[in-house]
Amino acid sequence: MNGTAVLHSIIDGVLTGSVYALMATGLTLIFGVMNIINVAQGIFVILGAYLSYALSVHLGIDLFVGLAITIPTLFVVGVVVERLFLTRIKGPERVVMSILVTYAVSLVIEGVLNMVFSTNYVELHAWYVDRSVKVFGIYLPYIYLLGFAMAVVLLTALYVMLYRTRFGSSVRASLADQTSAALVGINVKRVSTVCFGLGVAVTAAGGMIYGATNAFNASSSYDLISRLLVIIVLGGMGSIGGALVAGIMMVTIEDLVSVVWGPVWSNLAFFLILVVVLSLRPQGLFGKQTVRVA
Amino acid sequence: MTSTTAFLSFDDVVAGYGGGDVLKRVNFVVQEGGVTCIVGPNGSGKSTLLKTVSGLLRPRLGQILFKGTPLVGKTPREILKMGIVQVPQQHSLFKEMTVEENVSLGAFLVRDRSEVSRRLESVREIFPIVTARAKDKAGSLSGGQQRLVEFARCLMLEPELVVLDEPSMGLDPKTLRSMFHTVKLMNEMGRTVLLVEQNARQALKMSHHGVVLENGQVRLSGTGKEVLNNPEIGALYLGGTFHSKPPAPEDTAMKETD
Numbered sequence: 323m324n325g326t327a328v329l330h331s332i333i334d335g336v337l338t339g340s341v342y343a344l345m346a347t348g349l350t351l352i353f354g355v356m357n358i359i360n361v362a363q364g365i366f367v368i369l370g371a372y373l374s375y376a377l378s379v380h381l382g383i384d385l386f387v388g389l390a391i392t393i394p395t396l397f398v399v400g401v402v403v404e405r406l407f408l409t410r411i412k413g414p415e416r417v418v419m420s421i422l423v424t425y426a427v428s429l430v431i432e433g434v435l436n437m438v439f440s441t442n443y444v445e446l447h448a449w450y451v452d453r454s455v456k457v458f459g460i461y462l463p464y465i466y467l468l469g470f471a472m473a474v475v476l477l478t479a480l481y482v483m484l485y486r487t488r489f490g491s492s493v494r495a496s497l498a499d500q501t502s503a504a505l506v507g508i509n510v511k512r513v514s515t516v517c518f519g520l521g522v523a524v525t526a527a528g529g530m531i532y533g534a535t536n537a538f539n540a541s542s543s544y545d546l547i548s549r550l551l552v553i554i555v556l557g558g559m560g561s562i563g564g565a566l567v568a569g570i571m572m573v574t575i576e577d578l579v580s581v582v583w584g585p586v587w588s589n590l591a592f593f594l595i596l597v598v599v600l601s602l603r604p605q606g607l608f609g610k611q612t613v614r615v616a
Numbered sequence: 617m618t619s620t621t622a623f624l625s626f627d628d629v630v631a632g633y634g635g636g637d638v639l640k641r642v643n644f645v646v647q648e649g650g651v652t653c654i655v656g657p658n659g660s661g662k663s664t665l666l667k668t669v670s671g672l673l674r675p676r677l678g679q680i681l682f683k684g685t686p687l688v689g690k691t692p693r694e695i696l697k698m699g700i701v702q703v704p705q706q707h708s709l710f711k712e713m714t715v716e717e718n719v720s721l722g723a724f725l726v727r728d729r730s731e732v733s734r735r736l737e738s739v740r741e742i743f744p745i746v747t748a749r750a751k752d753k754a755g756s757l758s759g760g761q762q763r764l765v766e767f768a769r770c771l772m773l774e775p776e777l778v779v780l781d782e783p784s785m786g787l788d789p790k791t792l793r794s795m796f797h798t799v800k801l802m803n804e805m806g807r808t809v810l811l812v813e814q815n816a817r818q819a820l821k822m823s824h825h826g827v828v829l830e831n832g833q834v835r836l837s838g839t840g841k842e843v844l845n846n847p848e849i850g851a852l853y854l855g856g857t858f859h860s861k862p863p864a865p866e867d868t869a870m871k872e873t874d
Contacts, residue, residue, distance in 0.1 A: 488724075495710050495721060502708035505670060506769070507696040507725040 330460050331581040335574025337466040338535070340473035343569025345528035345546075346553040347480065347562055348521035354497040354560030355517040358408060358420035362428040364547030366522050368540055369431055370396055370529025372439055375446055385448050385530050386468065392526035400522025403427055404515050428543065435540040443537040451534045469531035476527055477566065480520075484562070493517060497560065556596050558609020567607060622681065623648035623808060624669070624777060629678035631661075631668050638664040640832040641678065646777075650824035651799065651809040653840060655816040655849075661832040662812040663705055666781050669810070670702035671695040682777070697725060699776035705785060705812075707762045711755030715765055718754050719746050722772030735772050742801070743768040760791030767798055777808045784815045796822055820844040 349363045370392055377388040407427060411419045450464035484490040495503040496513045504510050532538065532546070553572055557564025572592055579591040599607060624646035632638040638661045646652045654662050667673035668680060671692040680687040682698055690698075701722075709718050719739060723732045740747045745761055746768050754765060763783055770778055780799065784792050792815065800822055803809050813819035820826050826843030828836040836843060843849055 491713075491717065491721060492724065494713060498710040498712060499708065501672065502704065502710065504672070504692045505696075505702055505704060505708065506721045507693045507773075508721075509691075509693055 326459060327581050328578065331577035332574055333460065333462065334466065335577040336570055337462070337470040338531075338577075339570035339573035340477075341469045341528050341531045342549065342553060342573055343566045344473040344476055344524050346550050346557070346565040346569045347477065348524040348528075349550050350554040350557065350560055350562055350565040351493075351517055352521040353554065354562070355493060356408070356420075356514045357416055358411070358424070358518075359417060359551075360424045360518075360521065361421055361547055361551075362403070362424040362431065363521075363525060363550055364543035364545075365428040365431045365435075365540070366396060366399070366525040367529040367532055367546050368435065368538060368543045369399070370526035371446065371533030371538055372435055372444075372529075373526065374530040374533055375439075375444055378446060378448070385446055385451075385534060386472070389472075389527055389530060392530065393523050396526040397519040397523035400519040401515055403522070404518040408518065409511070409515075428547075432540045432543065439540070441539050441541070443539050444533075445537045446530065446533040448534065463535075465531065465534050469535075472527055472531070476524060480524075480562075489513075489516070552593075552596060554606075556599060556606055558606030560610075561606065561608040564606055564608030622646070623683060624810065625681045626665070627679045627681070629665070629668060629675045629680060631664055631673055631675040631678075633664075633673075637676070638832050639668070639675070642829070642832065642834055644827050644834050644837050646808065646810050647825060648808055649803075649806070651803050651811060651822060651840075652825040652827065653811045653813055653816075653819045653823035653843075654827045654829055655813060655820065655843070656829035656835070660829040662829055663781050664832075665829065666702060666779050666810070666812055669695070669700060669779055672702075693725070696773060696775075699773070700779060701770040701773050701775040701777070702779040703763075703766045703770050703781065703783060705781040707759065707766070709754035709757075709762050709765055709769075711753060713754060714751050715746060715754055715757070716750040718765060719769045719772060722769035725773065732772075735774065739768045739771050742771070758791075759786045760788070760795065763787065763791075763795055764798065767802065771802065771805075771807075775807060777810060778802055780809065780811045780813075782812055782814055784813060784818075792818070817844065 345363065345367055349360060352358055352360045373392040373395060374385050374388050377383040377391060378385055383391070407423050408420065411423060450468060454461040454463045455467070456462075484493055492503065492508040492513050495506070495508055496510050496517075500510050503513075536542070549572070553568045554565050556572065557566070557568030575592050575595060576588040580588040583591075603609075622645040626642045626644055629639050629642040630637055642661070642665060654665065656662055664673060668675050669687065671687070671690055671694070675688050678688075682700060685698065687695055687698075710721070713721075716736075720732060720736060723735055726732050726735070736746075743764055745764055749757060749761070754762065757765065783795055783799065787795055796818055799809060799811065811819060811823065820840040820843055823840035826836075826838060826840045827834055828843060828849055836846065836849060
């Protein structure tokens, strides 16, 4: 172990962690506004990766240019799923039912992807995927830097939307209290639909980076969703800032432990931190200690 | 009791949750320009009644008419557009948002930004706290201050009817007086007020009309003074009669509903 390796792992962790943070932000936005745990978020990421793959392989469209197609496509997929299945879930069992319904959605999409693309692992390719730039003696892959830049741009856009627009005010109000939001005239149902669409749309970007840095098939969604759920639990369910911090923290800790003690310990160290944090703050790092009713 | 010219009327309203009815054929009329106070014991259906007005709960039977237009079946948003604003029982400010953001959200349905600014200025004059604590998070305010900001927010829509669900809940005596004074002020500004209040004596004193709800039905209705002076009601809900001497016969000549 040397200082450069540790520094390298920290930088890698921050760069890739930002992409996980982006994907988790979508998940926590959906939970915060709708009280729905979308366990299909993992398969939406993989769907985004496959869409980028199809555009790249069959139409020769660059991975980043393809986002102009995949992001709106997944937004529409999210809106359709929300309208078809999630608006029907009501009552005190809403959270539990949402897990079952989105898991069913996940299984259907997984089956379709397996049929269309087979179960063989694929990877996304572009000229910048295998190249690096050397900065102060550290090789940084272009794809990590581009992914980080993309995550920063999208998260900034999300921030501006949330804090500088009328729609953003309605989202934050709905995040805080749906009944009170309805009483000032906010159409909470429409806000929920758009938020679910946005939460799914960001997986297109995350999926593209994931597919460019990992070989994947439809089953890769299980590892992804477990990581994303851990991130939003650690950050605090419904907290967008929490998802950001926890996403970067998770990957950085994994990378750091992997370099210092070896890859075998990386997951263990992270989950140990999760257990300790939740023991001290059951609501997560930035979550609010509230009791939700229905 | 039904009248197409009434400001707000409840006609045989039945409503509830799950399998049971909380409201069992409620009938009464709210007069324009006044303060109408609904009192009654816990579980009598007071808050449920207000939820049917604001669209949070759809009555199973009956009709609610606002200036002759049916409210049943309309969404809270549509009802707001008609000029009816409700301040719910629990504090309803968005605690992570600033006071100014909260108040501005009161005019969420108003698209014209200059109009929102004009209304904000007007509300600031009535509620100095909106300016004094503009950039503070609403969650940092005391219960009484939050209630004032809620009132300020509800006036942003320049409503015709303000529906208040137990606005005095959790307030200390000094803040309580200030709160009632503000309700009176809102009424003097031309807003009709429909109020549910546990602090019945004080509320009825400032109300033009009083309605006693019991087991989901209107037990009595009359002027605020009449309800206040009714010995039976006084004993049941106001902690004893209000006046030391028995009320004059004309004071108790209120309408009884079975």
